[in-house]
Amino acid sequence: MTSNHTAPADLPDRIRHYINGEFVDSIDGDTFDVLDPVTNETYVQASAGKKADIERAVAAAKLAFDEGPWPRMLPRERSRVLHRIADIVESRDERLAELESFDSGLPIKQALGQARRAAENFRFFADLIVAQADDTFKVPGRQINYVNRKPIGVAGLITPWNTPFMLESWKLGPALATGNTVVLKPAEFTPLSASLWAGIFEEAGLPQGVFNLVNGLGEDAGDALVKHPDVPLISFTGESRTGQIIFGNAAPFLKGLSMELGGKSPAIVFDDADLDVAIDATIFGVFSLNGERCTAGSRILVQRGVYEEFVTRYAEQAKRVKVGLPSDPTTEVGALVHPEHYDKVMSYVEIGKGEGRLVAGGGRPEGFDTGNFVAPTVFADVKPDARIFQEEIFGPVVAITPFDTDEEGLALANNTRYGLAAYVWTNDLKRAHNIAQNIEAGMVWLNSNNVRDLRTPFGGVKASGLGHEGGYRSIDFYTDQQAVHITLGAVHNPTFGKQ
Secondary structure: OHHHOOOOOOOOOOEOEEEOOEEEOOOOOOEEEEEOOOOOOEEEEEEOOOHHHHHHHHHHHHHHHHHOOHHHOOHHHHHHHHHHHHHHHHHOHHHHHHHHHHHHOOOHHHHHHHHHHHHHHHHHHHHHHHHOOOOEEEEOOOEEEEEEEEEOOEEEEEOOOOOHHHHHHHHHHHHHHOOOEEEEEOOOOOOOHHHHHHHHHHHHOOOOOOEEEOOOOHHHHHHHHHHOOOOOEEEEEOOHHHHHHHHHHHHHHOOEEEEEOOOOOEEEEOOOOOHHHHHHHHHHHHHHHHHOOOOOOOEEEEEHHHHHHHHHHHHHHHHHOOEOOOOOOOOOEOOOOOHHHHHHHHHHHHHHOOOOEEEEOOOOOOOOOOOOOOOOEEEEOOOOOOHHHHOOOOOOEEEEEEEOOHHHHHHHHHOOOOOOEEEEEOOOHHHHHHHHHHOOOOEEEEOOOOOOOOOOOEOOOHHHEEOOEOOHHHHHHOEEEEEEEEEOOOOOOOOOOOO
8 A cells, every 4th residue: 555655756855954944954964864754764864952052943033023123023024924924825725735645744734734724823923913902901090001012022933843833824924923933843753844844934025033943852952942041931831741741840940831632522422412523523622633732532432322322433443544645635534643652552442352342444554564453443432440441542543421411421522631621512502501501621622523713712720731822812921021011191190208
């Protein structure tokens, strides 16, 4: 099956850092291998950034912030640049998707959708920064109090390897829109698409030094970025354990932190739900993006009255999900990003065979003897204390568990350390809202798949994150808010020490 796999044309011969408007190698010349997920063969070398490279990038970003034009531009002027960025991304969506699919193993059709979302993210913040209005409080004839927003400085952005280009745009859009400069540290598994930002930004007219990119391992480049005293903000998306380390390393500097971490999100299906729609949505919710998505509904809780029917139909449909080469437009599940991650997911598949009833998948798909391919895997009758119920697998693996009452369904939904997303399927309006309000999750979708509205807050509770981004919450994170007070009438002063 993998014999038809070919690399895109015109791949770079080296992926390099981009610092102060120039592509540069690491100061020590070190590199690391980047693998093709279909063959697990090295297809390019990337510069391996260390502390010295981060210092060089932060110095460039700080100079651009302290002395350059970007923070001092009117919002409308920055908005025009962001709209040009969006236009360029849209015009290159097929090339971006081709490179992203090849680098990450994502199905090409899904990668194309993510490229277009990246353009929309920039367009959204280009509009929002112009429409942004801040509070003014008046005491007639006496005082006016208003809020002034200012960019903070150098924002450190650390992004993951699942849908990397789109998730980078989530952070780059608001960070740049609000006038900050940035240092981006993309995931080491998927550095290819991140390297395209430099040319896009140059063409759009972003001033030199505003955007800087350092590739490298998290323990080297990421760690140095978090600990750098001239980086007051860190926005991180990734694993909860890494988030804990970043939290500890950032604490001595009292940095602003926004962290979107792991998830083990429940999808609760009640016996009055439309099963056709619920099955379609929960199949898509865990198998799209190869299951490598933080908001995946990887625990499906089904009310007893429809449990057996649901499991049977779900398993049959899961077996029909098409696993294929990422470049095939008909592929629904491609290759997992890296052999390390493949080994992790397959280890959970083996654990699951002792924790639940395997009703679909459970190994490699037929015809794929090499590469990081996993058949969509479904376990039923999974107990709430099972590891595959409690731990984030981040692959095309789902656990299905029965429940009887509303209270039991809610308790099972909350029975995990995570709290990112949740999905509720029922035709009872009161039940839907009451369950939603009591689920420990940052985001809940009622009778809806994961449809993202950029105006709403994105983030989780418990081990799933700290803070929220999206809409005005992103503006809040990337700006300092300054209260200014003006007395209009006679100054009302208590008088001390007057003779």
